[in-house]
Amino acid sequence: MRIELTLAVEAFPIAGRFVISRGAKTEARVVTATLRAGGHIGRGECVPYARYGESVESVCAAIESARAEIEAGADRAALQSLLPAGAARNAVDCAMWDLEAKTSGRRAYAAAGFARLVPLVTAYTLSVGTPEEMRAAALKAADRPLLKVKLAGEGDDARLAAVREGAPHARLIVDANEAWGEDSLVAQLDACARFGVALVEQPLPAGRDEMLAKIAHPIPICADESAHETASLAGLRGRYDAVNIKLDKTGGLTEALAMAQAAQAQGFAIMAGCMVGTSLAMAPATLIGQMAEFVDLDGPLLLAKDREPGLVYEGSTLMPPPPALWG
Missing domain, CATH: 3.20.20.120 (Enolase-like C-terminal domain)
Known part of the structure; x- marks a missing residue:
């Protein structure tokens, strides 16, 4: 199944400031991966973290490096070797879970082995x-x-x-x-x-x-x-x-x-x-x-x-x- 991948960098303001020992931030900058196939859409979001050497630019570049394989239909198992652990793989992996759920009509939690989700x-x-x-x-x-x-x-x-x-x-x-x-x-x-x-x-x-x-x-x-x-x-x-x-x-x-x-x-x-x-x-x-x-x-x-x-x-x-x- 041919898949279309799009990426978006989005900013969401924080209410006030979020402050930890390493510094403060006033917005959440995220990278959203969207996968489209057969009329269905799957999405995943990641938050690049400077502590781990990540930025929105580096995350987008990492995902782009695997674009050909992703759009050719690489599955979640293949993705584990295409991209290292970190924010970039997270966005794509979660988009794949979402797309699978939308395509199959089976909720992601059921595919993961849960009978139901509790609050x-x-x-x-x-x-x-x-x-x-x-x-x-x-x-x-x-x-x-x-x-x-x-x-x-x-x-x-x-x-x-x-x-x-x-x-x-x-x-x-x-x-x-x-x-x-x-x-x-x-x-x-x-x-x-x-x-x-x-x-x-x-x-x-x-x-x-x-x-x-x-x-x-x-x-x-x-x-x-x-x-x-x-x-x-x-x-x-x-x-x-x-x-x-x-x-x-x-x-x-x-x-x-x-x-x-x-x-x-x-x-x-x-x-x-x-x-x-x-x-x-x-x-x-x-x-x-x-x-x-x-x-x-x-x-x-x-x-x-x-x-x-x-x-x-x-x-x-x-x-x-x-x-x-x-x-």
Whole structure:
């Protein structure tokens, strides 16, 4: 079946600013891949991430390098060798899942082996800021059951105390985004335990996280920047208790599903995560969410404007994606 591939670079404004330890952004720039065949359309969205050496230009160039094979009918299995793990493969892989669903009339979740999709409770992210700013943000989000707290290193105790004061009953995830050092790690983890944090993401820089195998884990520690695809799991054993599976890291839903199954078999808890993107990027990740103990698919909640139709969020409860959106 002959396939037509088109690419689009789109920008979606963020409501306010999204701030982590590495910097701030005010919009989500995404690459959308659209596949057309036999009167059907499949779409996939990716978010290029500079931390991994990606840009919208490099992602588009990578997809263009495989255009001939994609348009000649390469399937998802072939795509795994055509493009490496990362945002470019994610956009095309998810578009292939969507096109297959539209062409066959069989929902993507069924093709992935799920009998149905259940609603998910997602974390809601609080950007890093001053304690006063974070207390105010936590107060506004205090009714949400799960908050993800971005931290940045020095002063994190005060930030965490402020968040806990603003949202005394919420379950908390802390995300340091590689900002902590070995000298402060034990004290930071102890502080998180005091404030009732349920999970800490990527406290140390990827590649410099050996200390995690040598210290007690008063709360579970989750690999994010250290965890990309199935092959990375072997190096995480003994250091991490959980893995954050993001489709932009794995290179699409196909590898994400394989990684989730392998992670479960190796004893890791799963977090279903995302970059800041639209509902089109979140929709396929809801399948990973079915396997996850922690779900962080709040990208559209952070945007000033989402795609239409988009996902339905009832507070922090994320409903399964409608077929008109994806899958």
